Amino acid sequence: MPSYKLTYFDVRGYAExxxxxxxxxxxxxxxxRLTHGDGSWEKLKDSNVSPYELWLMETKSSLQFDFDGEESEFSKFCIQTFRALSKDLKDEWKAKAHAAAAAQD
Known part of the structure; x- marks a missing residue:
């Protein structure tokens, strides 16, 4: 079972x-991925969430992090969180480069 749950609105490239x-x-x-018309957004829209948010939940500890339209902050959070998993500095810089390139598209 995955230990993270990434929830976001299914907009092209948004959580890439x-x-x-x-x-x-x-x-x-x-x-x-939440989409209009399939009922997933309708279930959440009364809970004061913004359609511009990214949510990351660590399922083992039930911690939830909301990134209100801040993909760059979300990327920084992921890079710092996964730093311990990095094999070396080269992997970390590769991750930063991919995140920066995807954010510019």
């Missing part, structure tokens, strides 16, 4: 940096 960082770190995660 986060997904790239998870894959580069080799960390399994549950990829939850």
């Amino acid at each position: 940096p986060a997904r790239i960082l998870f894959h580069l770190a080799g960390v399994p995660f549950e990829d939850v």
Whole structure:
């Protein structure tokens, strides 16, 4: 079972940096995409969430982190969190480069 659950609105490229960082770190995660019309957004819209947020939940500890439209902050959080998993500094710089490139698209 993945220890992270990434939840976001299914907008092209929106959570791409986060997904790239998870894959580069080799960390399994549950990829939850919310779309209009399938009922997932309708269930959440009354709970004061913004359609511009990214949510990351650490399922083992039930900690939830909200990144209100701040993909760069989310990327920094992932890089720092996964730093302990990095094999060397080269891997860390590769992750930063991928996150920066994906954020510019």
